[in-house]
Amino acid sequence: xxxxxxxxxxxxxLAVEDLTxxxxxxxxxxxxxxxLSYNVELGRTLGIVGESGSGKSVSSMAIMGLHDRRRAKxxxxxxxxxxxxVDVDDDRMRRIRGNVVSMIFQDPLxxxxxxxxxxxxxxxxxxxxxxxxxxxxRKRAIELxxxxxxxxxxxxxxxxxxxxxxxxxxxxxxxMALVNDPQLLIADEPTTALDVTVQAQILDLLQDLQREFGxxxxxxxxxxGVVAEMADDVLxxxxxxCVEYGKGKEILTRPEHPYTWGLLSSAxxxxxxxxxxxxxxxxxxxxxVNLPSGCSFHPRCPYASRLPDDRCVELLPxxxxxxxxxxxxxRCHLPNPDEIFVDEIQPRIG
Numbered sequence: 001x002x003x004x005x006x007x008x009x010x011x012x013x014l015a016v017e018d019l020t021x022x023x024x025x026x027x028x029x030x031x032x033x034x035x036l037s038y039n040v041e042l043g044r045t046l047g048i049v050g051e052s053g054s055g056k057s058v059s060s061m062a063i064m065g066l067h068d069r070r071r072a073k074x075x076x077x078x079x080x081x082x083x084x085x086v087d088v089d090d091d092r093m094r095r096i097r098g099n100v101v102s103m104i105f106q107d108p109l110x111x112x113x114x115x116x117x118x119x120x121x122x123x124x125x126x127x128x129x130x131x132x133x134x135x136x137x138r139k140r141a142i143e144l145x146x147x148x149x150x151x152x153x154x155x156x157x158x159x160x161x162x163x164x165x166x167x168x169x170x171x172x173x174x175x176m177a178l179v180n181d182p183q184l185l186i187a188d189e190p191t192t193a194l195d196v197t198v199q200a201q202i203l204d205l206l207q208d209l210q211r212e213f214g215x216x217x218x219x220x221x222x223x224x225g226v227v228a229e230m231a232d233d234v235l236x237x238x239x240x241x242c243v244e245y246g247k248g249k250e251i252l253t254r255p256e257h258p259y260t261w262g263l264l265s266s267a268x269x270x271x272x273x274x275x276x277x278x279x280x281x282x283x284x285x286x287x288x289v290n291l292p293s294g295c296s297f298h299p300r301c302p303y304a305s306r307l308p309d310d311r312c313v314e315l316l317p318x319x320x321x322x323x324x325x326x327x328x329x330x331r332c333h334l335p336n337p338d339e340i341f342v343d344e345i346q347p348r349i350g
Contacts, residue, residue, distance in 0.1 A: 011082060012039040013216055014063070014184055018076035021058050021067065028289040032058040034240045035076070042183060045210065045217040047231030047248065049224065049263065053285050055240040056220045057106075060186045062086075063218075064103050065093035080184070099129040101184040102177035106192055108169035112161040118145070118172050119157035126179045144175035148205060167198035174205065181213060188220045203229050224267050228252055233327075236260050239286050239296035242319060246328035256322045256330040256337040258301045295333065303334060 017037050023030040033055040040046045048056045061067055063078055065085060078085040080101065085093065105111040113121060122144060123137035132140070138157065145153035148171040161169055170190060177185060187206065191199035203226065210217055219230050227234055227248060234251040236244040236259065244257040255261060262281035283300040286292050294313045298304040304312035311333050322328040323338050334340065 011079075013042045013081060014040040015079040016059070016063070016076070017079070019059060019062060019078060020073075020075045021055075021062055022073040023071060024073065025289070030288045031240050031291055032288060033062070036237075036240075036242055037076075038235050038242070038245065040184070040216045040218060042216050043210070043214050044232045045219060045230050047227040047234045048218060048220045048237060049222060049227055049234060050237035051222065051285050053288065054237040056237055057188055058240075059237075060103065060188060060218060060220055063101065063184075063186065064097055065090075066097075095129070098125055098177075098182070099180045100182055101186065102180070102182040103186040104170075104173050104177050104188065104190050106189040108166075108173040109161060111173060112169060114161055117158050117160055118164065122157075122172070122176045122179055125176050129180050140179060141175070144179050145172065147178075147209075148172070148175045149201070150175070167194055167201065170194065170198075170202055171205070174202075174209075178209060178213075182215065184216045184218070185210075186218045186220070189222075190219065191221075191223065191226060199226075206230065224252065224263065236263070239291055240288060241296065241331065242329070243297065243331045244322075244329065245319075246322065250328055254338070256328070257332050258303050258334070258337075259297050262300075295331075303340065307333060 016039075019033055019036040021033040023032060036055070036059055038046065048059070050056055062074055063080075063085065065088070067074060074086055076086065080096070085096070088096070112118070119138060119141045122141035123134065126132065126137045126140050127134070130137075142153045142157050145157055150156050150168060150171055156164075161172070164172060174190075185206075190206070191202050194202065206217065206219075207230065209215070217230070219226065221227060231248040234246060234248050235242055236251065236257065238259050244251065244255060244260050251260060252264070255264065259281070262279075265279040266281055268278060281300055282302075286296055286299070292299055294311070294315050295301070295304070295317055298312040301312065315333070317331045317333045319329050319331045322330040330337070
């Protein structure tokens with residue numbers, strides 16, 4: 001079942017349908033993303049979670065049109081306000097990127113150019129989409145730096161990236177992403193390598209800006225605390241596929257996929273027993289060149305052997321409605337995941 005089938009007939013702001021991204025290499029084809037579907041509405045936040053290599057960033061870079069089309073093989077559709085971004089030419093994509101949709105990248109130090117001032121880089125992003133003078137662009141850059149909480153923005157606008165702290169560089173990246181008032185903001189691990197106080201400030205800032213501008217947000221993270229803070233809906237990815245999708249509260253409190261259980265039980269909980277050890281997911285994510293047969297998670301799943309046959313090894317589970325009502329989808333063969341979660345998993349994660 002497609003996630004887009006669970007919505008009403010009104011066209012969502014962003015509709016990703018059966019998105020597949022492949023990278024041919026000398027060692028074989030990298031199956032980075034396979035038949036991924038989801039919707040994002042204006043004013044709502046979608047959290048995409050999963051281990052490294054699950055396809056989170058690759059799928060979002062496809063929305064931004066940042067894959068080399070000579071190398072990446074992309075199929076499916078990415079409809080933004082009804083326009084399929086998979087089919088648009090490079091010139092039109094450049095008009096959309098940074099204007100209608102913007103992205104905050106994971107590492108601001110490597111994303112910001114070291115030889116240009118922060119103000120010049122924000123101004124350049126503004127001038128690329130607006131007929132304005134350099135003075136107007138500079139004024140806009142200072143305005144955005146003030147909006148994201150940079151003190152003495154009129155002076156700091158002429159500083160270089162290395163003169164900013166990690167948290168301030170991330171704020172500058174957010175200012176650059178927001179300079180053209182995009183309707184969709186993609187944040188790729190926006191709080192990585194920041195201390196917890198700065199992390200909280202960045203998340204509060206994103207939420208404040210969303211309330212002010214009514215934008216849609218996709219937040220890519222492996223941090224379930226960020227998901228709990230930000231996400232209205234959550235998409236769990238494993239080996240390039242969606243394995244579970246639903247409302248944020250449902251995913252965090254009553255998930256239905258063993259991989260989601262593993263993510264929750266391997267993370268510390270403020271309300272849990274401090275003396276209880278964390279339970280990591282055994283094994284490693286599979287190679288995207290040689291994916292396991294059947295369910296890609298079955299080599300690491302402690303519940304695959306409970307089924308009376310080898311369906312987990314032989315048959316890829318469909319993405320089907322779960323037990324949480326409309327909109328909750330799960331890709332698993334277990335007939336009663338809710339019973340297993342309540343009896344065995346929930347006591348461990350608090």
